[in-house]
Amino acid sequence: MDKYKIDARAKLIITLCLSSIAVFIQNVYVLGFTLVAAILIAMLLGAKLLLVLKSFKKMWFIFAIIVIAQSIFTNAGANLITIGNFSFLSTGGLVKGLEFVLRLAVIVISATIITTSSHREIVQGLIQLKVPYEVAFMVLVAIRFLPIFMGEFRDTVTAIQLRGVDIKRIAFKKKLKMYYYIFNPILINSIKKAHKLSVAMEMRAFRAYPKRTSYLVLKMSLRDYFVILSSVFFTVALIVAYYLFLRGGCFESIINYRA
Amino acid sequence: MPFIEAKDISFSYSNGTEVIKEAGVSIENGEFTGLIGPNGSGKTTIGKLLCGILMPDKGNIFLDKEEISNLELCQIGQVIGYLFQNPDTQIFNVIVKKELSFILELKGFKKSFIDYQTEKMLNLFKLSNLRDSYTFNLSYGEKKRLAIASILINKPKFLILDEPTTGLDIKSKKMLSNILKKLLDRGIGMLVMGHDEDFIKEMAGRTIKIREGRIIG
Ligand SMILES: Nc1ncnc2c1ncn2[C@@H]1O[C@H](COP(=O)(O)OP(=O)(O)OP(=O)(O)O)[C@@H](O)[C@H]1O
Numbered sequence: 001m002d003k004y005k006i007d008a009r010a011k012l013i014i015t016l017c018l019s020s021i022a023v024f025i026q027n028v029y030v031l032g033f034t035l036v037a038a039i040l041i042a043m044l045l046g047a048k049l050l051l052v053l054k055s056f057k058k059m060w061f062i063f064a065i066i067v068i069a070q071s072i073f074t075n076a077g078a079n080l081i082t083i084g085n086f087s088f089l090s091t092g093g094l095v096k097g098l099e100f101v102l103r104l105a106v107i108v109i110s111a112t113i114i115t116t117s118s119h120r121e122i123v124q125g126l127i128q129l130k131v132p133y134e135v136a137f138m139v140l141v142a143i144r145f146l147p148i149f150m151g152e153f154r155d156t157v158t159a160i161q162l163r164g165v166d167i168k169r170i171a172f173k174k175k176l177k178m179y180y181y182i183f184n185p186i187l188i189n190s191i192k193k194a195h196k197l198s199v200a201m202e203m204r205a206f207r208a209y210p211k212r213t214s215y216l217v218l219k220m221s222l223r224d225y226f227v228i229l230s231s232v233f234f235t236v237a238l239i240v241a242y243y244l245f246l247r248g249g250c251f252e253s254i255i256n257y258r259a
Numbered sequence: 260m261p262f263i264e265a266k267d268i269s270f271s272y273s274n275g276t277e278v279i280k281e282a283g284v285s286i287e288n289g290e291f292t293g294l295i296g297p298n299g300s301g302k303t304t305i306g307k308l309l310c311g312i313l314m315p316d317k318g319n320i321f322l323d324k325e326e327i328s329n330l331e332l333c334q335i336g337q338v339i340g341y342l343f344q345n346p347d348t349q350i351f352n353v354i355v356k357k358e359l360s361f362i363l364e365l366k367g368f369k370k371s372f373i374d375y376q377t378e379k380m381l382n383l384f385k386l387s388n389l390r391d392s393y394t395f396n397l398s399y400g401e402k403k404r405l406a407i408a409s410i411l412i413n414k415p416k417f418l419i420l421d422e423p424t425t426g427l428d429i430k431s432k433k434m435l436s437n438i439l440k441k442l443l444d445r446g447i448g449m450l451v452m453g454h455d456e457d458f459i460k461e462m463a464g465r466t467i468k469i470r471e472g473r474i475i476g
């Protein structure tokens with residue numbers, strides 16, 4: 001979808017805006033609306049949403065537990081299930097749980113918007129946004145090394161199983177120890193990799209010259225400016241409006257209504 | 260039926276290129292089998308397939324008459340000791356002697372037994388003077404020896420060793436071949452991947468040659 005190609009910086013701003021909305025706003029309707037908007041934007045920019053959903057397949061269980069935990073500890077609205085005097089599940093609690101899931105979904109989907117740019121473009125975008133080069137470079141390294149760490153993690157988990165340890169059915173007390181054993185090589189290897197990388201970079205005169213120029217320079221078009229301005233404007237307006245009018249307003253009074 | 264049997268297995272990594280092409284191998288327990296081939300020919304991949312770390316796209320693999328996909332990794336680990344090519348991913352402890360004892364501790368053996376076995380392995384692999392050293396400061400060859408020792412302490416019935424001799428000096432190689440010969444005398448078979456033809460010749464067993472994912476003899 002070449003038609004909707006926009007500058008990496010514009011994507012960074014959109015992601016920032018969407019996740020700010022997700023963090024600052026505690027209203028199911030607004031969050032639901034934001035989620036729909038995030039999905040539409042991500043699809044327009046050609047993000048691989050299905051792939052992301054697939055990798056979250058195994059997490060549904062954890063989501064469900066969080067939603068239930070939120071509902072148990074929030075006590076508002078009409079009681080749906082009570083055990084003795086204790087309100088186990090209430091409408092207010094369910095709404096809180098739903099809010100949590102929506103918030104998480106918005107953040108994850110807005111992050112996929114960035115991934116539609118190449119690594120190089122993202123780092124260049126950060127640099128041209130006046131992020132120090134060292135910081136931008138660290139972001140790039142983190143992105144690059146992630147698959148390597150995943151591979152090593154898989155190997156380590158396999159290696160300990162191949163020593164005859166049944167990691168699924170091991171007793172709980174030993175399980176904690178086993179996690180310690182698994183994380184040991186990963187931690188040590190990453191520290192060693194970081195150390196080697198830093199030496200290699202110094203050897204190649206990283207930071208030897210105060211000013212770095214780049215071959216790739218991003219240029220913003222009119223459309224990018226428009227995208228950035230409108231998303232910032234919309235986000236600020238939404239958050240201000242929310243704190244002025246909606247908070248403690250009509251929605252809260254519906255939840256707090258007790259028959 | 261042989262101890263490990265692979266029939267017409269094919270395998271591709273997630274990027275899609277076929278790395279193993281309709282390969283068939285059968286390996287008897289109790290004897291030495293060498294698997295040699297150039298870099299990138301698929302030795303490591305075959306090894307990982309044969310012990311169930313990877314699953315073939317086509318074909319079947321049997322371990323001791325059992326289809327390998329029906330076995331869990333920890334069950335396979337009771338039978339096969341697997342040495343990864345990279346020793347760093349399989350050293351789980353910060354202290355050398357702990358690395359030898361921890362697996363027996365996890366399995367709930369008595370302390371006196373664990374101490375005895377640990378000392379035995381430290382002596383066997385000439386690691387005694389390093390017993391309290393940090394594992395991450397060991398040299399490559401020392402790490403390799405430690406990794407082999409901590410696999411042998413588990414008393415596997417069969418060994419798959421991915422390049423056990425790379426990084427070892429002549430003395431350590433001699434030591435390793437003597438240890439492996441003793442194991443062979445006890446009826447423990449092994450599959451050894453590598454380029455070290457001298458070492459494989461010395462072990463005087465069968466060799467399988469692999470090139471570009473095909474078994475060529
Ligand atoms: N995780 C992976 N993803 C994609 N391709 C891989 C992966 N691991 C290995 N390959 C490729 O598969 C082929 C066979 O690799 P393999 O590691 O089995 O070779 P090898 O014979 O063990 O080589 P070496 O002698 O260097 O250890 C190589 O071309 C390699 O690039």
Ligand SMILES: [Mg+2]
Pocket residue numbers: 302303304344421
């Ligand atoms: Mg290999």
